[in-house]
Amino acid sequence: xxxxxxxxxxxxxxxxxxxxxxxxxxxxxxxxxxxxxxxxxxxxxxxxxxxxxxxxxxxxxxxxxxxxxxxxxxxxxxxxxxxxxxxxxxxxxxxxxxxxxxxxxxxxxx
Numbered sequence: 001x002x003x004x005x006x007x008x009x010x011x012x013x014x015x016x017x018x019x020x021x022x023x024x025x026x027x028x029x030x031x032x033x034x035x036x037x038x039x040x041x042x043x044x045x046x047x048x049x050x051x052x053x054x055x056x057x058x059x060x061x062x063x064x065x066x067x068x069x070x071x072x073x074x075x076x077x078x079x080x081x082x083x084x085x086x087x088x089x090x091x092x093x094x095x096x097x098x099x100x101x102x103x104x105x106x107x108x109x110x
Contacts, residue, residue, distance in 0.1 A: 016064035016102045019043045026050070037108040044068065044103075049096035059087045059107045066101025070094070 007013055008031075019029045019041040026048045032039040044066075052071070061070065062084045070077050070085055072093045079085055081101075087093045 015041060015104060019102060021045060021100055021102075024048070036110050037106065040105045040107075042103050042105065044095075044097035044101055046097050046100045050094060052092050052094040054090055054092050055087070055107070056089055057107055057109050058089050059105055061085050061087065061095075062104045062106070064102040064104065067098045068101050068103070069096050069098055 007018060008015070015031075018031065019027055021027070021043045022045065024045050026045070027043040028040055030038055030040045049068075061079070063079050063081050065081050067078065067080045070079055070087065070093065072085075072087055073091050077085055078098070
């Protein structure tokens with residue numbers, strides 16, 4: 001069991017509080033890892049991001065805080081707190097924080 005997951009098992013908690021901002025960095029905490037998928041929380045400092053890559057499975061992004069630009073097949077999508085976007089399998093995607101932001105990434109491998 002991932003240690004961070006213990007903080008919300010059997011009790012309510014705010015997921016965005018499980019990951020903290022760090023100046024000039026990207027912070028990630030995997031809270032669930034199963035054979036069929038993962039749930040990972042991220043905190044991005046302004047200007048930080050993930051370079052373009054592909055994944056063999058769809059990935060759901062839910063934004064907890066702040067704003068970012070997510071490009072899918074080089075088409076930019078602006079996202080903000082409270083919004084979600086699915087990055088389709090096998091499509092190149094990238095992410096850049098236009099201000100500091102936190103997100104949850106859910107990847108189902110099926």
